[in-house]
Amino acid sequence: xxxxxxxxxxxxxxxxxxxxxxxxxxxxxxxxxxxxxxxxxxxxxxxxxxxxxxxxxxxxxxxxxxxxxxxxxxxxxxxxxxxxxxxxxxxxxxxxxxxxxxxxxxxxxxxxxxxxxxxxxxxxxxxxxxxxxxxxxxxxxxxxxxxxxxxxxxxxxxxxxxxxxxxxxxxxxxxxxxxxxxxxxxxxxxxxxxxxxxxxxxxxxxxxxxxxxxxxxxxxxxxxxxxxxxxxxxxxxxxxxxxxxxxxxxxxxxxxxxxxxxxxxxxxxxxxxxxxxxxxxxxxxxxxxxxxxxxxxxxxxxxxxxxxxxxxxxxxxxxxxxxxxxxxxxxxxxxxxxxxxxxxxxxxxxxxxxxxxxxxxxxxxxxxxxxxxxxxxxxxxxxxxxxxxxxxxxxxxxxxxxxxxxxxxxxxxxxxxxxxxxxxxxxxxxxxxxxxxxxxxxxxxxxxxxxxxxxxxxxxxxxxxxxxxxxxxxxxxxxxxxxxxxxxxxxxxxxxxxxxxxxxxxxxxxxxxxxxxxxxxxxxxxxxxxxxxxxxxxxxxxxxxxxxxxxxxxxxxxxxxxxxxxxxxxxxxxxxxxxxxxxxxxxxxxxxxxxxxxxxxxxxxxxxxx
Numbered sequence: 001x002x003x004x005x006x007x008x009x010x011x012x013x014x015x016x017x018x019x020x021x022x023x024x025x026x027x028x029x030x031x032x033x034x035x036x037x038x039x040x041x042x043x044x045x046x047x048x049x050x051x052x053x054x055x056x057x058x059x060x061x062x063x064x065x066x067x068x069x070x071x072x073x074x075x076x077x078x079x080x081x082x083x084x085x086x087x088x089x090x091x092x093x094x095x096x097x098x099x100x101x102x103x104x105x106x107x108x109x110x111x112x113x114x115x116x117x118x119x120x121x122x123x124x125x126x127x128x129x130x131x132x133x134x135x136x137x138x139x140x141x142x143x144x145x146x147x148x149x150x151x152x153x154x155x156x157x158x159x160x161x162x163x164x165x166x167x168x169x170x171x172x173x174x175x176x177x178x179x180x181x182x183x184x185x186x187x188x189x190x191x192x193x194x195x196x197x198x199x200x201x202x203x204x205x206x207x208x209x210x211x212x213x214x215x216x217x218x219x220x221x222x223x224x225x226x227x228x229x230x231x232x233x234x235x236x237x238x239x240x241x242x243x244x245x246x247x248x249x250x251x252x253x254x255x256x257x258x259x260x261x262x263x264x265x266x267x268x269x270x271x272x273x274x275x276x277x278x279x280x281x282x283x284x285x286x287x288x289x290x291x292x293x294x295x296x297x298x299x300x301x302x303x304x305x306x307x308x309x310x311x312x313x314x315x316x317x318x319x320x321x322x323x324x325x326x327x328x329x330x331x332x333x334x335x336x337x338x339x340x341x342x343x344x345x346x347x348x349x350x351x352x353x354x355x356x357x358x359x360x361x362x363x364x365x366x367x368x369x370x371x372x373x374x375x376x377x378x379x380x381x382x383x384x385x386x387x388x389x390x391x392x393x394x395x396x397x398x399x400x401x402x403x404x405x406x407x408x409x410x411x412x413x414x415x416x417x418x419x420x421x422x423x424x425x426x427x428x429x430x431x432x433x434x435x436x437x438x439x440x441x442x443x444x445x446x447x448x449x450x451x452x453x454x455x456x457x458x459x460x461x462x463x464x465x466x467x468x469x470x471x472x473x474x475x476x477x478x479x480x481x482x483x484x485x486x487x488x489x490x491x492x493x494x495x496x497x498x499x500x501x502x503x504x505x506x507x508x509x510x511x512x513x514x515x516x517x518x519x520x521x522x523x524x525x526x527x528x529x530x531x532x533x534x535x536x537x538x539x540x541x542x543x544x545x546x547x548x549x550x551x552x553x554x555x556x557x558x559x560x561x562x563x564x565x566x567x568x569x570x571x572x573x574x575x576x577x578x579x580x581x582x583x584x585x586x587x588x589x590x591x592x593x594x595x596x597x598x599x600x601x602x603x604x605x606x607x608x609x610x
Contacts, residue, residue: 057200075118092123111581162230168235267346375454376513456524
């Protein structure tokens with residue numbers, strides 16, 4: 001098993017343009033939103049589960065920011081025995097180095113009974129669908145919520161409203177039990193997901209003990225309208241495929257925070273961390289009157305798991321058409337027979353089909369300065385870990401498995417002793433892209449990288465079976481990459497170029513590495529995904545799999561780029577950020593002392609709506 005939330009993380013950019021003043025966030029400081037992380041026993045989908053929540057709800061509250069605004073979000077860790085953070089999935093945090101929410105990468109985690117003030121800035125042109133989640137352990141399975149960046153001006157698509165469809169997974173075991181099992185030697189497998197939740201509601205597939213929480217979500221619409229449906233996959237393990245009953249002709253208009261030209265589809269497929277917006281035109285009164293039906297199922301199924309699950313929500317029409325005795329569907333049970341037959345995994349779903357609404361600067365093959373191939377492979381011993389080109393990294397120094405584990409966050413280490421953590425570019429280029437000493441992947445500002453993610457059949461050791469492959473979602477924190485598509489087998493640049501011909505690739509932050517059909521042999525190349533990326537922002541990037549070691553660190557820029565010596569900028573006083581529980585975090589007796597990175601360049605601070 002793996003936690004299928006694989007992340008490419010932009011941790012920081014420390015080259016700033018002016019010095020900043022420390023601010024005390026005492027009682028006079030009012031954040032734009034407050035999130036409180038707690039752990040408690042809750043009833044979900046008809047079962048009882050001890051889990052972490054945000055503001056006591058599942059999912060957490062929807063946050064709305066207007067593009068171009070700078071906001072402050074205060075996150076309280078109300079737990080007594082666990083650290084936490086919050087990551088803002090898809091937002092570029094290049095100018096706000098300690099606000100990405102990645103423990104032991106961009107920040108120390110928030111200690112129990114403390115709080116941290118996150119400073120977020122949404123760039124112009126970033127309007128779209130995002131989400132936020134904890135980045136500690138397995139907390140993200142329930143500690144998350146929608147994050148919507150709204151257009152500052154008029155949206156390019158006129159609608160009659162929007163609906164959020166927020167997917168999560170329900171697990172029977174607790175977060176701690178699942179995480180400890182995955183990090184154990186031998187591996188302790190806690191079982192498949194119990195099923196999907198839609199907007200926090202579901203009915204357990206493995207028995208109900210509390211009828212009060214066993215219910216389907218109801219999405220209410222009016223007839224004869226056009227709605228923007230925002231689909232957000234806040235899942236952790238399963239690839240999902242779904243469709244609305246008797247409602248074909250969705251038009252995709254956004255992917256991962258970027259508007260696209262309308263792209264038609266009847267069926268949707270979505271992996272962990274991905275987001276899509278689609279236009280749905282509801283039925284007219286005459287169509288509803290013919291059937292006398294106001295309720296229709298949303299059917300969602302998992303794919304690429306040993307056993308797949310099926311779950312439902314309801315699309316319900318208001319009876320604005322005065323239909324006499326309309327047929328309705330129950331919310332406390334599933335249909336006896338699935339109303340829809342959904343296809344197997346759609347390998348390459350939407351690849352080479354989505355087009356940006358405005359032309360972008362997708363790099364041509366002649367602009368590419370270097371290709372780096374990451375071989376993604378599972379090592380199956382008594383334990384199980386994942387590696388990228390023989391590099392395995394995990395943000396837990398106490399982890400017992402053979403990972404590279406930091407004792408302090410990478411950003412903190414660079415501030416404390418920058419030269420010891422800077423990779424050797426020449427040595428890395430000679431070693432397939434990875435510096436053999438620091439185990440990081442460097443690049444120079446101005447390069448155009450082609451990054452190839454190559455699925456490779458797993459290795460079995462000490463009598464264990466090899467050849468395993470899996471579906472992985474890959475996500476970019478920070479600047480989005482250009483997705484150059486995917487295919488089966490070994491990567492072949494001529495095949496990719498042939499597929500790219502006549503297309504205009506979109507910028508994404510989460511795309512899928514598929515495993516295609518069958519089982520690979522150990523070491524067999526079994527599917528690829530390619531990106532192109534213009535290296536423009538100095539900083540450190542991490543290729544991160546939230547559990548099981550599938551992570552790599554990328555360092556963009558040299559010492560002068562990273563630490564400001566090329567533009568004569570002095571070192572900022574960030575001492576409060578450099579220790580666990582430092583004065584940048586607050587508690588009941590201490591107000592945090594923080595830097596306002598948004599003061600650089602005179603960024604405007606506006607009010608968030610929650």
